[in-house]
Amino acid sequence: MDKVVADFRQRFPALSQQVYGKPLVYFDNAATSQRPDCVIALQEKMTAQACANVHRAVHRLALDATELYQQGREAAAAFIGAPADEVIFTSGTTAAINLVASCFTRRFLRKGDRILISEAEHHSNLVPWQLACEIYGTELLVAPVGEDGSLDMAAYRRLLEDGVKLVAIAHVTNVLGVENPLQGIIAAAHQAGAYVLVDGAQGIVHSRVDVASLDCDFYAFSGHKIYAPTGIGILYGRRSLLEEMPPYMGGGDMVDRVSFEKTTYGPLPLKFEAGTQNIAAAACFAPALKLAREVQDSPELQANLEATDRLLAQELSKVEGLHCPSLANPGRKGIFSFCIDGVHPSDAAEIMDKMGVAVRTGFMCAEPLIRKYSEHGMMRASLMPYNTPEEVDIFMDALRRAIKMLR
Amino acid sequence: MFDEWLDKYEYLIETGRQMPPIAEEAKTSDNLIQGCQSRVWLDCREEDGKLRFTADSDAVITKGIISLLIRVFDGQKPEDIVAADLSFIDRIGLRDNLSPTRANGLVAMITKIKAYALAFLQKEENEQ
Numbered sequence: 001m002d003k004v005v006a007d008f009r010q011r012f013p014a015l016s017q018q019v020y021g022k023p024l025v026y027f028d029n030a031a032t033s034q035r036p037d038c039v040i041a042l043q044e045k046m047t048a049q050a051c052a053n054v055h056r057a058v059h060r061l062a063l064d065a066t067e068l069y070q071q072g073r074e075a076a077a078a079f080i081g082a083p084a085d086e087v088i089f090t091s092g093t094t095a096a097i098n099l100v101a102s103c104f105t106r107r108f109l110r111k112g113d114r115i116l117i118s119e120a121e122h123h124s125n126l127v128p129w130q131l132a133c134e135i136y137g138t139e140l141l142v143a144p145v146g147e148d149g150s151l152d153m154a155a156y157r158r159l160l161e162d163g164v165k166l167v168a169i170a171h172v173t174n175v176l177g178v179e180n181p182l183q184g185i186i187a188a189a190h191q192a193g194a195y196v197l198v199d200g201a202q203g204i205v206h207s208r209v210d211v212a213s214l215d216c217d218f219y220a221f222s223g224h225k226i227y228a229p230t231g232i233g234i235l236y237g238r239r240s241l242l243e244e245m246p247p248y249m250g251g252g253d254m255v256d257r258v259s260f261e262k263t264t265y266g267p268l269p270l271k272f273e274a275g276t277q278n279i280a281a282a283a284c285f286a287p288a289l290k291l292a293r294e295v296q297d298s299p300e301l302q303a304n305l306e307a308t309d310r311l312l313a314q315e316l317s318k319v320e321g322l323h324c325p326s327l328a329n330p331g332r333k334g335i336f337s338f339c340i341d342g343v344h345p346s347d348a349a350e351i352m353d354k355m356g357v358a359v360r361t362g363f364m365c366a367e368p369l370i371r372k373y374s375e376h377g378m379m380r381a382s383l384m385p386y387n388t389p390e391e392v393d394i395f396m397d398a399l400r401r402a403i404k405m406l407r
Numbered sequence: 408m409f410d411e412w413l414d415k416y417e418y419l420i421e422t423g424r425q426m427p428p429i430a431e432e433a434k435t436s437d438n439l440i441q442g443c444q445s446r447v448w449l450d451c452r453e454e455d456g457k458l459r460f461t462a463d464s465d466a467v468i469t470k471g472i473i474s475l476l477i478r479v480f481d482g483q484k485p486e487d488i489v490a491a492d493l494s495f496i497d498r499i500g501l502r503d504n505l506s507p508t509r510a511n512g513l514v515a516m517i518t519k520i521k522a523y524a525l526a527f528l529q530k531e532e533n534e535q
Binding site for chain 1: 412413416417420444445465466467468469506509
């Protein structure tokens with residue numbers, strides 16, 4: 001193993017543990033990534049020393065907490081090329097999309113307007129729109145994806161002409177791991193007079209994001225998929241839209257003046273941040289995204305990820321009766337979902353768990369897509385730059401053994 | 408350590424495979440057990456005052472687990488099933504050896520078996 005890769009792995013305490021007496025092989029990164037030492041240290045500091053509420057008090061602890069919290073916001077904003085006041089803290093991608101589905105729809109869409117998603121969306125970028133349609137009388141359209149998970153661009157362009165006012169689409173899809181061609185998707189949407197929300201839960205991990213050059217109207221992502229803790233996420237929104245949208249929740253910190261007769265709201269981003277946020281987790285964006293940037297800039301770690309991905313693709317293609325729809329898709333990013341003839345994915349995953357291998361199975365919060373491929377769900381292996389070809393060998397050994405037992 | 412696991416799973420898989428099949432028409436949504444990761448159907452019929460269980464699942468390990476329960480409960484009287492002391496499940500270590508999701512599934516299976524028994528008892532009471 002390359003020294004850079006070995007040193008990088010050392011920074012993640014969870015990776016060196018054993019489960020059932022076997023070294024852990026963690027291939028469930030698309031669900032949650034493991035946390036590095038710098039994030040764990042800051043979380044502990046926020047708990048042990050800087051445990052105070054932000055923005056309110058003038059005492060030392062509150063000032064420290066506020067500063068670290070603000071550094072988290074600035075780090076998140078810089079990571080995606082956005083101004084800090086257009087970056088709203090939410091509890092995660094799901095909350096960010098729900099905020100837009102509620103507040104944007106209420107202000108900008110009318111009864112009969114269409115919202116366009118793709119067939120490969122996570123439930124978090126599907127169900128909020130169904131809820132909005134029930135409330136506001138808008139209609140949901142679904143653009144199909146091909147067998148290998150690529151968006152059908154011709155169908156997408158046709159559907160856009162059908163009264164679509166908002167496109168909500170994944171940057172990288174969570175099951176098949178396919179990166180959507182955002183530039184073309186966004187340009188076509190804007191030309192048709194539609195706004196665009198990007199679900200970046202997976203995309204933030206596998207792609208460099210610059211919301212200014214993407215020209216998207218909203219970009220949502222979670223901390224826990226990119227080295228930060230759970231319970232924190234980001235909604236980037238275009239200032240002109242955020243200013244026009246009504247607040248999502250009412251409460252402390254989101255107001256300007258309050259009286260029983262009339263309340264005015266605070267400036268961006270506070271207008272959308274009612275109540276006490278997950279302060280410690282928000283602060284952790286600073287070390288987490290600093291590390292994520294170093295990873296993106298490291299030739300060794302990128303080469304390791306590519307080598308690991310390539311080996312896994314090669315090995316999976318050799319397994320008889322294994323179907324991985326996006327295996328050969330050039331837009332696939334570190335994610336492999338597959339079904340195996342004659343083997344229920346949850347049976348295989350349970351046996352593999354006992355060999356120290358962590359994967360995800362089931363419908364992966366994308367039931368309509370997965371039902372196209374299997375009524376039993378699929379198995380997903382998803383990589384981060386700390387995974388290695390050596391781990392692929394262990395994974396494949398476990399997979400083959402499980403198949404042998406179950407067939 | 409894995410060999411022990413391997414043996415247990417091989418036993419469950421074998422047991423699951425040997426379980427008599429369920430009638431296709433018994434795979435109804437009423438017979439589906441909620442709370443399992445894979446689909447599990449449990450059907451129950453009365454024969455001379457005793458309850459007969461058959462089951463099926465997409466997943467063979469799940470089939471193995473439910474077939475163990477069927478061995479215990481099949482052919483018992485409904486009142487005995489309702490009154491059954493289930494501490495044997497902990498005593499034989501079945502719960503400890505299952506993942507938490509599997510353990511939840513096991514609880515759901517037992518709840519369904521007991522619910523069938525209770526429903527038969529209530530039906531009998533109403534008929535009397």
